[in-house]
Amino acid sequence: MILVELENVLFKRANGSVSQISSKGLLFKNQISLKLDSDKRWAIIGSTKSSFLEVLAGKHQAVPIEGRKYPALANELASQSIELLQFSNNNYGKSATGAGNGGFTHLGARYEFFKDLEIDIRADQFISDYSYNASRKVDTDKIVNLIKKFKLDGLEDKYINGLSNGQFRRARLAKSIYKAPRILLIDDPFLGLDPNATDLVSNVLSQDHASAIVLGLRIQDPIPSWIDNVVLVNQDGVVKHGPKDALAPELEATLDDFKKSQIKELENIKKKKLAFIKRQAVSTDSSEIISMRNVNVAHKGKKILTNLNWNVRCGEKWHIRGPNGSGKTTILSLITLDHPQSWNKSISVYGTPRRVGSTNYFDTNKYIGFTSPELHALFPKKLTVFKAVSTGFVTGSYLPPIDLTADQVDKINNLLDYFQLGELKDTPFDELSISHQKVVLFIRAVINDPRILILDESLSAMNENDVLRCKDFVSSYNQGCVLVVGHVDEEVPECDKFLQLIDAPNGEYRIGYV
Numbered sequence: 451m452i453l454v455e456l457e458n459v460l461f462k463r464a465n466g467s468v469s470q471i472s473s474k475g476l477l478f479k480n481q482i483s484l485k486l487d488s489d490k491r492w493a494i495i496g497s498t499k500s501s502f503l504e505v506l507a508g509k510h511q512a513v514p515i516e517g518r519k520y521p522a523l524a525n526e527l528a529s530q531s532i533e534l535l536q537f538s539n540n541n542y543g544k545s546a547t548g549a550g551n552g553g554f555t556h557l558g559a560r561y562e563f564f565k566d567l568e569i570d571i572r573a574d575q576f577i578s579d580y581s582y583n584a585s586r587k588v589d590t591d592k593i594v595n596l597i598k599k600f601k602l603d604g605l606e607d608k609y610i611n612g613l614s615n616g617q618f619r620r621a622r623l624a625k626s627i628y629k630a631p632r633i634l635l636i637d638d639p640f641l642g643l644d645p646n647a648t649d650l651v652s653n654v655l656s657q658d659h660a661s662a663i664v665l666g667l668r669i670q671d672p673i674p675s676w677i678d679n680v681v682l683v684n685q686d687g688v689v690k691h692g693p694k695d696a697l698a699p700e701l702e703a704t705l706d707d708f709k710k711s712q713i714k715e716l717e718n719i720k721k722k723k724l725a726f727i728k729r730q731a732v733s734t735d736s737s738e739i740i741s742m743r744n745v746n747v748a749h750k751g752k753k754i755l756t757n758l759n760w761n762v763r764c765g766e767k768w769h770i771r772g773p774n775g776s777g778k779t780t781i782l783s784l785i786t787l788d789h790p791q792s793w794n795k796s797i798s799v800y801g802t803p804r805r806v807g808s809t810n811y812f813d814t815n816k817y818i819g820f821t822s823p824e825l826h827a828l829f830p831k832k833l834t835v836f837k838a839v840s841t842g843f844v845t846g847s848y849l850p851p852i853d854l855t856a857d858q859v860d861k862i863n864n865l866l867d868y869f870q871l872g873e874l875k876d877t878p879f880d881e882l883s884i885s886h887q888k889v890v891l892f893i894r895a896v897i898n899d900p901r902i903l904i905l906d907e908s909l910s911a912m913n914e915n916d917v918l919r920c921k922d923f924v925s926s927y928n929q930g931c932v933l934v935v936g937h938v939d940e941e942v943p944e945c946d947k948f949l950q951l952i953d954a955p956n957g958e959y960r961i962g963y964v
């Protein structure tokens with residue numbers, strides 16, 4: 451049965467979308483013809499996979515309009531039969547309705563969830579779409595089953611603000627599967643998941659036969675074994691499509707080309723490095739910046755951190771590792787004073803114990819540069835690229851500063867040029883690709899030479915060239931310490947030390963050299 455039929459069709463970008471667009475105003479240069487049938491499992495692979503999934507989901511304008519059809523859905527409402535799940539965009543939807551922007555607020559809000567009792571909902575209600583359909587009968591068995599399958603047991607009665615990023619992404623998947631749409635399109639299905647959760651999610655998806663599943667993958671991502679058909683896409687449109695095994699040589703050649711282009715790009719980056727970000731003289735400052743002595747954090751009796759002893763010195767780059775839900779974001783929120791237990795004399799920054807009265811939120815965050823999925827979700831979308839970066843000079847606000855010094859303007863322009871965003875400096879944030887949005891947040895984090903640079907999943911969902919540039923920048927960063935959270939090695943800038951959290955009931959950890 452044919453679910454989606456594209457026949458000699460071009461696509462124009464819908465207003466307000468953040469997809470990449472070619473110079474002609476078309477999403478893909480060439481006309482597209484493709485039939486997706488319901489008994490196959492598909493992966494859309496390549497640089498324009500996100501736009502392609504949007505097109506399959508009925509977004510963007512089809513030219514001619516009859517060039518896109520849903521033969522099997524003739525009598526159904528497309529909005530109810532097609533579900534597009536995008537993890538990489540800034541619509542995390544961690545709100546009561548699970549829809550719309552801005553529900554997922556700043557880290558601090560996570561720890562104040564009890565204030566939001568009226569609007570916040572439990573994980574199990576979220577999965578059953580409770581708030582949309584309070585009167586609808588909920589299939590409790592199905593919910594229980596999904597919670598088990600996605601290893602969310604024990605979290606079902608937690609408010610969704612209290613879920614870690616990886617836990618919340620699993621809950622979003624469970625919610626989509628609960629709805630049992632005819633077509634379930636999932637972009638970057640494994641983004642932000644630890645290796646075990648990746649296997650788990652892949653396994654659950656392979657067993658779901660209620661929906662036709664279409665994944666959006668990057669060329670370098672492993673293709674799950676249960677995918678049988680692939681569509682290779684780029685700016686031109688569909689490059690090739692067919693059974694995965696038949697296309698294996700094509701896929702390998704594309705991956706080879708991709709790797710070669712990366713090596714070339716890296717050489718370019720090294721050559722073009724701007725004067726002010728040239729490798730600075732190695733700093734001799736190795737003073738202690740952060741010190742934690744026997745720090746303990748527990749949520750409702752569940753130990754997250756136990757007797758954490760950790761020192762971070764100037765010049766050090768730390769990879770904070772650990773499975774989803776092990777406490778990485780919790781540690782970061784202790785540093786940024788977003789966690790209620792941040793006011794703890796066992797935590798010192800520059801030798802000053804965090805006693806109430808010894809510091810405040812603004813003074814602390816002045817020397818911290820920060821980027822995270824939460825910030826991405828919250829960030830004002832209408833600011834131009836230049837203004838968005840300029841907010842990095844302000845503490846505790848997303849309003850651009852009224853006055854910038856000539857040096858600050860120069861610095862923003864230089865960094866935008868280095869990251870190849872110079873020409874987009876007057877473009878609104880939400881008209882950029884996801885990758886470029888993340889680069890803007892990265893530049894914003896580093897613009898004020900922070901002494902503590904926090905990069906929480908900051909390179910995930912970036913395209914490879916942007917990843918290379920950011921990694922290169924971090925490798926030369928010696929203004930302070932760098933704390934990195936990331937699950938996929940290729941998205942983690944080079945670090946010298948690691949703090950490994952072990953997801954055990956005892957909140958254990960290990961420290962070592964990378």
Ligand SMILES: Nc1ncnc2c1ncn2[C@@H]1O[C@H](COP(=O)(O)OP(=O)(O)OP(=O)(O)O)[C@@H](O)[C@H]1O
Pocket residue numbers: 560561562563611612613614615616617642749750754772773774775776777778779780781
């Ligand atoms: N406000 C809260 N109330 C209750 N539990 C919470 C709260 N915030 C976090 N937790 C729990 O604390 C644990 C650690 O969460 P944290 O976000 O620090 O994990 P993480 O290692 O960053 O995970 P991920 O890789 O998924 O982002 C999780 O089990 C989470 O459910």
